[in-house]
Amino acid sequence: MSKNLTKRSEDYSKWYNELVVKADLAENSGVRGCMVIKPYGYAIWEKMQAELDRMFKETGHQNAYFPLFIPKSYFSKEASHVDGFAKECAVVTHYRLKTTEDGKTIEVDPEAKLEEELIVRPTSETIIWDTYRGWIQSYRDLPILVNQWANVVRWEMRTRLFLRTAEFLWQEGHTAHATEREAIAEAEQMMEVYADFAEHFMAIPVIKGVKTANERFAGAVETYCIEALMQDGKALQAGTSHFLGQNFARAFDVKFANNEGKQEYVWATSWGVSTRLMGALVMTHSDDNGLVLPPNLAPIQVVIVPIYKGDEQLDAISVQAKELMAMLRKLGITVKYDDRTTHKPGWKFNEYELKGVPVRIAIGPNDLANGTFEVARRDTLTKQTVSHAEVVRYVEGLLKDIQANLFDKALAYRDEHITPVNTFDEFKEVLENKGGFVAAHWDGTTETEEKIKELTKATIRCIALDSMEEDGRCVLTGAPSARRVLFAKAY
Amino acid sequence: MSKNLTKRSEDYSKWYNELVVKADLAENSGVRGCMVIKPYGYAIWEKMQAELDRMFKETGHQNAYFPLFIPKSYFSKEASHVDGFAKECAVVTHYRLKTTEDGKTIEVDPEAKLEEELIVRPTSETIIWDTYRGWIQSYRDLPILVNQWANVVRWEMRTRLFLRTAEFLWQEGHTAHATEREAIAEAEQMMEVYADFAEHFMAIPVIKGVKTANERFAGAVETYCIEALMQDGKALQAGTSHFLGQNFARAFDVKFANNEGKQEYVWATSWGVSTRLMGALVMTHSDDNGLVLPPNLAPIQVVIVPIYKGDEQLDAISVQAKELMAMLRKLGITVKYDDRTTHKPGWKFNEYELKGVPVRIAIGPNDLANGTFEVARRDTLTKQTVSHAEVVRYVEGLLKDIQANLFDKALAYRDEHITPVNTFDEFKEVLENKGGFVAAHWDGTTETEEKIKELTKATIRCIALDSMEEDGRCVLTGAPSARRVLFAKAY
The missing domain is CATH 3.40.50.800 (Anticodon-binding domain)
Structure with missing residues (x-):
């Protein structure tokens, strides 16, 4: 029987868009870029939430809730964070509507203008660290292990259901620690939690790794990630966990007295997964007949x-x-x-x-x-x-x-699609004809990384944690390299 | 031992504000009127959510998620809804920020102005009924029994933690039915669910009733409510359930073919409870030593x-x-x-x-x-x-x-504080010196209701469902009345 579903081999992208709507997962709304998550789709998201929430609590985290709005000035406080986030955001400028003179429609009351504009949160580091300043005085107040389930808004110009929407649902963990070592351990632990969840619960095999400086979260010292591979050979970042160093503590002046009474800046992490995982779920397992759910x-x-x-x-x-x-x-x-x-x-x-x-x-x-x-x-x-x-x-x-x-099948596909290459011609050929991850030597510079992206649309998805040292030469520049990194075209 | 907590008898309002902060339930944030719900407070809210969610699912409802933003024009479509909600709202007018010329701060990009302003949802009837139009063609598509857990924003000028905040968390149920009778039964059922939850889970006795026309939800034909009494003698509306008639179906053109193939407008309900319940919880049971939790x-x-x-x-x-x-x-x-x-x-x-x-x-x-x-x-x-x-x-x-x-104690207090009065002097005397609900005859006009509010600050909390017919005369005007209604000062 036909479901009038486009075949994956014909047009993967169209297949995805049709399937998400036909299987009652989600649909576009009357608001540009914002989706409606329908009951069947939301029921799947609830199962993800319940399992993740259980895992977070098992590792000592508690939930809390922070404001939807962030004063504009907060974003200026952490320099690299500004560049990354204070761009395509929804901005609240007024707080009142009134009826037009003819009484037929409504308009924004020009007199109800906010003194300082409010940004609808694209992520909550700034408002949370502004709050933590009041919570932390001494090492006895640490660690703070908090997670929040929330909606966030990033004003994306080209949107696709679940994969890239102006508003999406996610969880964001924000932890505060007395030592660098403890914060790094936390960031690594949460990457492991995400990997465990993706593989054992969602049946999606993932590669654990770290991002290059260029691909790091704005404000992070290190970004850990899990990368999955979709059936069309494109990668999808399924979760990230950031070691933020003392960047946000400095920006928001969050210090603690250590056990010798000395003032130190607090160490931070943040980590999140979103409704994007719904897209990963669909694109990993489903077929021309429709959804396939673990x-x-x-x-x-x-x-x-x-x-x-x-x-x-x-x-x-x-x-x-x-x-x-x-x-x-x-x-x-x-x-x-x-x-x-x-x-x-x-x-x-x-x-x-x-x-x-x-x-x-x-x-x-x-x-x-x-x-x-x-x-x-x-x-x-x-x-x-x-x-x-x-x-x-x-x-x-x-x-x-x-x-x-489902896991085994996805793993076999993924493993078949990690291809080591040693020349740039090979690199392009594999990307074009086979897809998947290309394991190549890279000279470590942002310049080369960006040049490769420009030439091939492939980005460095991660430096895999299990990658081994191996002498080689950068596929583009021929400069020496100590290990292969994973390139791919990505969602 | 002293907790430096103001005594209830000294200043009830101050006691509440201090307790919410000292017991780590919530605190004010750097954003006007928006609160931070701290882990201990959020853990209580999570328990409420889990139980309510179980009760909603047991009565056949499913969760879904609708956009945070609502195009301004949607609010003009249902006339009485405009008056009630399209007033003190957060309005998004721009979608981009940019760095100032000196590179030191950020400002709103004046070129990134939205064609149509977006309202941060104060409630979701409009966006949901705009969506339901696409979901409903025939009687076979009905009923739709959907609930959403979400944040909403109402730009309150005077805020208090949990009781009245610019942003708050809530659930909002939105159902669609083929018949008036079924929709009324749904609205009544959800009032019963709320009452059951308040009494058996939160140990808060409530009075079930309907609101007067004046106090009805903007756009509702009938508003059912549960009213609780706080220890200071003020009432608190703990939950509402609205029979919306065909008002939103007409406004958003949502019709279905009945089993004879004839087009009819769909019947609607909506119902919600919010983090306000946290305030009710604190104010019902707690004492001068701190929180008392069921x-x-x-x-x-x-x-x-x-x-x-x-x-x-x-x-x-x-x-x-x-x-x-x-x-x-x-x-x-x-x-x-x-x-x-x-x-x-x-x-x-x-x-x-x-x-x-x-x-x-x-x-x-x-x-x-x-x-x-x-x-x-x-x-x-x-x-x-x-x-x-x-x-x-x-x-x-x-x-x-x-x-x-805890329930028995609160019930005894509540029952002692329902006082029948027959004259306006008595009415004022009881309100002033004893507080609680005043059961009085009322002539049924909005004019009298508003006059009494002006003179005493008391509003009609509800016409209790279990109130009996009884001939009497309005305490203010002396006009005939067929039953007593419950007045009180309220949160």
Whole structure:
């Protein structure tokens, strides 16, 4: 059955845009660049949130909430942060509307102008460090391990659902420490948490690494990241964790008395993942038939569809369906029994395939007669007839299989798409014809990095943490290099 | 021990402001009217969220997310909504900042002016109904039962932590129905959900009722509410649920084909509670020693404090404390063992009293010798010596007792403060000297309602759902009235 979905091989970008809308994940709103996250999409995001929140709390973090607005002047305080963030922002200049003279429409009241404009937060380092100044006096007040779930706004000119939107949802952790060592350990720990989450929960293999100076977060001393590879060979930065040194403490004058009574500036980290992960999820696993969801993230893990003629048959099937549903639910599996009489089984099969439900169980007249169920898995689109006695254990195992299979498949694809190259011709050839990560020597300069980007659109995604020392020469300049870095075109 | 907290009898308002800050619930930020919700306060809000979210899902609702910004023109579409909401709002007019010529500060780029100004949502009916137009074609698409957890902004001139802030957190449910009857049932159901939550979870007794036309939500046909009474005799609206008729469907042209194929406008409700509930929580239960938290909402339900001299004694106490902690945790009770050596027991007692931890268990040398624990409850400030054998069951029961006791105490206070009056002199006398709800006859006109407000500052909080018909005469005008309504001064 056709879902009128563009094939990935025809136009990957179009396939993505169509799928996000057709699978009811999100849609564009009447506000430029701002999306509506629909209930089915939001249910997936809630599962991500719940797991991340659990992991953050397990590592000692607490949630808090800081203001949406940041006074303009705060952005001038940390020099490199200005360059990075105080650019494409939504600016609040007035605080009142009034009805026009004819009473028909409303207009901004010119007399209600703010003394200082407010920026809708693009990220919260400035307002948070302005607050931490009041929270920190002594080493006994440290560490502060705080996270916030929030919306942020960056005025992107070209937007795409989940991948790049003017408003998006995220979490941002902001921690304060007494020592450099502890802050670095925190930044590294959170990169590990993100990697663990991406791989074990989302089934997305990631490369852990650090960014080059050029690609670092504005205001960071070191930016750790996890990089994933999409099915079209483009990389996607799935999460970042920054060691901020004492930059924000200096900018906002946040000092503490150490255990010898001496005043020192506080050390900082920040780290975040966003609704962008929804885009990564779609682009890693889904296929030409629609979404493919890892069981861990599927709002519905198992759907049961009756195939029947007449009420009597439906009643008999319903008895078995409800019994099975109860048994699966006891194991914590989310099950839906779709006995709507307004839609045919074929329509339902199509719908749940499009929505990526991992396991579909059909019960028809033959199954009734034979004491069986037809169990189909979404990832491989294969079916199996299973007896009543075995079905619960079978489905339980199948969900684990699907989760593992999705990761393995994505990992195999990713590993096939890390290509070492030694010349610039090879570099271009691989980028153009194969895609993925290109592992190449680079002379360490921003100039070369930018020249390569200009020539190929590829950026340095990261210096992988597990990269080994290896003497070589920069693919562009021939200057000596001590290790390969990973280039790719990226989202 | 003194916490330097103003006494409620001296200055209730000051007591509240001090307590919210000293108990680490929230503080003012560098942004006018916007608060920082601190980790301890946010942990309580998270417990409220989790329970409400569970209740919403149990009644068939799903979460979604809609844009922060609303185009100005949307507010002109529903006439009465404009009057109510398109007033004190934060308005985004520009989308870019740039560095000043001297490079030292930043300024708004005058060239980056939006064609149409965007309003930071004060509530989301307009953007949501603009979206629903695309979601609804036929009766098969109905009902839509959606909720959103979000931040909203109303540019209040005089703000107070939690009670009235420019930005606050809330949930807003927005549902769409095929029939008037179903929409009214939904609005009533959500009022019941809120009342159930307030009473059984927050231990706050509430009166269920409907608002007068004058106090109705802008755009609603009927506003249902729950009204609570604070310890200073002022009422606080703790939640509202609105039957919106077809007003927003008409304004945004949202129609559906009914099962006869005829086009009809969709029926709507919306309902919300906010971080204002945090203020209600503080003002209902807390005392001159600090917060008093119902066990259901306490981030820490039980704290164990060792009283010791020397390491050896501490070690012996710690063994018992950890054993007890493990047993309580098995029952799902949140326990903290505070064995910090940097603070004395007296300091800790004080701290946990201020933070409202429901149960405190102390273990001292005598307890070690006698095989006992000293168990103190925060609500009554009383202590009991309990044997090892009995302590787990005792604490489990105590938490339930405290939850029930807080509700009973608040209910008794509330019931004592509903005073029927029959003359305007009595009305004024009760309001002034006793406070609370005044049950009085009213002639049903907005004119009288506003006159009474002008003279006494009291507003009609609600027409209680359980109020009985009773012939009487309006306290102000003497005009006939069929039932009493509840007046009060309010937050």
